[in-house]
Amino acid sequence: MLAIFTDFGVQGPYLGQMRAVLLAQAPAVPVVDIFPDLPPFRVQAAAYLLPAYSQYLPDNSVCVCVVDPGVGTNRRALVVRADSRCYVGPDNGLFSILIRRAVDVQVFEISWRPEQLSKSFHGRDLFAPVAAAIARGERLPAEEIEVTRLLMPAWPEDLMQVVYIDSYGNAITALRACRVSQDGILDVGKKSCEFRPTFGEAEAGIPFWYENSNGLVEIAMSNGDAAEALGLGVGSVIAYR
Amino acid sequence: MLAIFTDFGVQGPYLGQMRAVLLAQAPAVPVVDIFPDLPPFRVQAAAYLLPAYSQYLPDNSVCVCVVDPGVGTNRRALVVRADSRCYVGPDNGLFSILIRRAVDVQVFEISWRPEQLSKSFHGRDLFAPVAAAIARGERLPAEEIEVTRLLMPAWPEDLMQVVYIDSYGNAITALRACRVSQDGILDVGKKSCEFRPTFGEAEAGIPFWYENSNGLVEIAMSNGDAAEALGLGVGSVIAYR
Amino acid sequence: MLAIFTDFGVQGPYLGQMRAVLLAQAPAVPVVDIFPDLPPFRVQAAAYLLPAYSQYLPDNSVCVCVVDPGVGTNRRALVVRADSRCYVGPDNGLFSILIRRAVDVQVFEISWRPEQLSKSFHGRDLFAPVAAAIARGERLPAEEIEVTRLLMPAWPEDLMQVVYIDSYGNAITALRACRVSQDGILDVGKKSCEFRPTFGEAEAGIPFWYENSNGLVEIAMSNGDAAEALGLGVGSVIAYR
Numbered sequence: 001m002l003a004i005f006t007d008f009g010v011q012g013p014y015l016g017q018m019r020a021v022l023l024a025q026a027p028a029v030p031v032v033d034i035f036p037d038l039p040p041f042r043v044q045a046a047a048y049l050l051p052a053y054s055q056y057l058p059d060n061s062v063c064v065c066v067v068d069p070g071v072g073t074n075r076r077a078l079v080v081r082a083d084s085r086c087y088v089g090p091d092n093g094l095f096s097i098l099i100r101r102a103v104d105v106q107v108f109e110i111s112w113r114p115e116q117l118s119k120s121f122h123g124r125d126l127f128a129p130v131a132a133a134i135a136r137g138e139r140l141p142a143e144e145i146e147v148t149r150l151l152m153p154a155w156p157e158d159l160m161q162v163v164y165i166d167s168y169g170n171a172i173t174a175l176r177a178c179r180v181s182q183d184g185i186l187d188v189g190k191k192s193c194e195f196r197p198t199f200g201e202a203e204a205g206i207p208f209w210y211e212n213s214n215g216l217v218e219i220a221m222s223n224g225d226a227a228e229a230l231g232l233g234v235g236s237v238i239a240y241r
Numbered sequence: 242m243l244a245i246f247t248d249f250g251v252q253g254p255y256l257g258q259m260r261a262v263l264l265a266q267a268p269a270v271p272v273v274d275i276f277p278d279l280p281p282f283r284v285q286a287a288a289y290l291l292p293a294y295s296q297y298l299p300d301n302s303v304c305v306c307v308v309d310p311g312v313g314t315n316r317r318a319l320v321v322r323a324d325s326r327c328y329v330g331p332d333n334g335l336f337s338i339l340i341r342r343a344v345d346v347q348v349f350e351i352s353w354r355p356e357q358l359s360k361s362f363h364g365r366d367l368f369a370p371v372a373a374a375i376a377r378g379e380r381l382p383a384e385e386i387e388v389t390r391l392l393m394p395a396w397p398e399d400l401m402q403v404v405y406i407d408s409y410g411n412a413i414t415a416l417r418a419c420r421v422s423q424d425g426i427l428d429v430g431k432k433s434c435e436f437r438p439t440f441g442e443a444e445a446g447i448p449f450w451y452e453n454s455n456g457l458v459e460i461a462m463s464n465g466d467a468a469e470a471l472g473l474g475v476g477s478v479i480a481y482r
Numbered sequence: 483m484l485a486i487f488t489d490f491g492v493q494g495p496y497l498g499q500m501r502a503v504l505l506a507q508a509p510a511v512p513v514v515d516i517f518p519d520l521p522p523f524r525v526q527a528a529a530y531l532l533p534a535y536s537q538y539l540p541d542n543s544v545c546v547c548v549v550d551p552g553v554g555t556n557r558r559a560l561v562v563r564a565d566s567r568c569y570v571g572p573d574n575g576l577f578s579i580l581i582r583r584a585v586d587v588q589v590f591e592i593s594w595r596p597e598q599l600s601k602s603f604h605g606r607d608l609f610a611p612v613a614a615a616i617a618r619g620e621r622l623p624a625e626e627i628e629v630t631r632l633l634m635p636a637w638p639e640d641l642m643q644v645v646y647i648d649s650y651g652n653a654i655t656a657l658r659a660c661r662v663s664q665d666g667i668l669d670v671g672k673k674s675c676e677f678r679p680t681f682g683e684a685e686a687g688i689p690f691w692y693e694n695s696n697g698l699v700e701i702a703m704s705n706g707d708a709a710e711a712l713g714l715g716v717g718s719v720i721a722y723r
Binding site for chain 3: 008009010011015016017021037040041118121
């Protein structure tokens with residue numbers, strides 16, 4: 001399976017152009033957008049979402065990852081083999097959290113370049129063809145590089161921030177639920193949320209936190225919009241006590 | 242064909258995760274989102290849209306239906322065989338109008354559960370695998386239940402409400418056009434709309450009603466946004482005279 | 483490959499119904515949305531975007547083009563063979579710029595009509611089945627018509643307007659970058675933009691113009707929303723000096 005993980009957004013021609021390349025160059029492999037609208041330009045937020053949202057992809061999936069505000073500058077292009085899956089994208093920190101959490105990991109710099117490489121759309125012109133080639137089982141010229149150079153040591157194990165607001169108004173954080181107890185309180189600004197196991201067990205109109213279906217702490221409200229009620233946006237700081 | 246009918250919205254990771262499961266578990270079957278952004282949590286609105294918007298799917302299609310505010314509580318999981326198609330989703334009224342209008346219908350409770358079942362995403366973990374299994378031609382352990390228990394008798398034959406606003410600002414109602422005459426007037430709040438057969442025959446800037454391409458009464462405006470002009474939203478009451 | 487180019491928007495049931503027809507009637511051919519949310523009803527804007535955004539489709543692709551405010555009136559249905567690709571859609575000017583720029587072009591009027599033709603959704607009922615038939619390699623009854631009748635002579639070679647605002651707030655114009663020098667200044671309202679080759683070479687917070695990855699002049703801002711900063715919308719007039 002080929003998976004697209006990007007901040008392009010669902011509108012406009014970008015996702016379609018990516019899919020057109022993938023389907024033309026690897027016609028036997030299905031293509032899925034696993035996260036099409038990450039917060040624009042927010043490499044750090046995306047880095048924490050990547051391991052959570054790619055963990056259920058089938059083995060041997062190839063994930064094209066494009067959150068790339070530095071496109072057209074001379075940042076490197078990478079292929080990351082992390083446990084059973086493969087990731088393609090820019091060397092800007094996007095893979096740092098994935099790499100930290102992987103058991104078995106190798107990283108390669110891609111030296112291959114297409115004949116026509118636009119300056120603003122390496123997703124379509126470089127990363128998608130590389131991902132399609134890997135999905136077809138080909139090997140591209142690539143040089144292994146040391147994993148330790150990619151780890152962004154200043155970034156914490158879990159990021160105490162909201163990293164995505166979904167269409168219901170639920171606020172996904174970069175705090176893994178397995179790292180905290182369900183007895184704890186989550187503070188967001190001047191408000192606090194208790195844990196509830198499911199939406200059905202939450203009181204209407206009262207925000208709560210729960211472990212979302214990808215293992216992250218998420219702030220939600222039964223039949224309502226938690227982000228609006230609490231004034232949350234991407235980057236809002238959370239605290240756990 | 243596998244079809245997704247849901248209130249997830251086109252943004253975010255939910256549709257992609259559903260598609261990833263369907264494509265991994267039924268690789269030979271194409272997947273289509275027939276309605277990806279139903280009004281959030283509005284089971285009744287969705288129930289009236291389901292027969293209208295699944296009627297053109299090919300025979301033997303399997304439709305995964307997820308408008309499921311009670312996810313994680315102990316509502317049942319259902320498979321509905323209605324005429325030539327199959328539907329999978331929660332037992333919360335979502336299938337009641339479909340069942341009423343079907344000629345040949347059987348309903349089964351799904352007792353199968355996956356090894357890993359999240360509390361908040363049965364679409365991905367339960368309904369999608371069941372739909373994929375049916376699309377592959379497998380039979381799952383399921384117990385037939387009486388159709389009459391699912392009919393929501395308090396819900397009318399046609400719901401006199403707006404149930405969806407599309408991206409042009411057209412307001413889809415749950416009133417079937419075949420139930421009313423084209424001479425009639427549609428009242429919405431303090432405004433009224435006459436029938437026009439097509440957009441081309443309507444005056445610019447004057448809202449009208451017409452039979453949409455799925456057989457429902459829809460309020461529209463030529464080259465304009467009818468919902469904005471009339472102040473319509475999901476749940477706005479309509480009257481026909 | 484089958485490509486969808488339309489103003490339906492990504493929300494709602496329309497794209498899904500198109501894809502369902504294409505996948506049911508041409509199951510071996512992958513389907514891609516190359517532009518799903520063109521500005522609503524803006525045939526002229528779409529006409530200039532079509533050659534730019536279909537140029538990277540594989541040879542022999544069939545592109546279903548639906549920007550069709552006159553649906554249901556008696557405008558003709560067309561098949562355009564332009565160089566290595568095929569286009570299906572309404573005769574309302576949508577193909578005029580594509581035809582002007584093609585080297586080898588033939589146009590046919592489609593006389594075939596489906597048994598059931600809704601008055602408001604020819605995309606699903608007429609254009610998609612025709613495109614699927616062409617993608618399967620079938621020939622439909624069609625009569626060749628003179629290309630010169632479709633050229634919209636009053637429309638300029640390049641349209642000095644914004645024709646799309648993307649999800650980052652970049653403003654795509656209908657001016658081809660190959661027609662202007664990179665030394666030039668782009669005026670938008672009372673503001674001016676200089677050329678920058680890439681986002682990485684632009685100052686944060688200062689709008690610039692660049693050649694986008696499909697060859698058009700685009701107004702952007704590094705890590706920011708150019709359309710908001712400059713008050714741009716579809717139809718905003720640009721000037722080059």
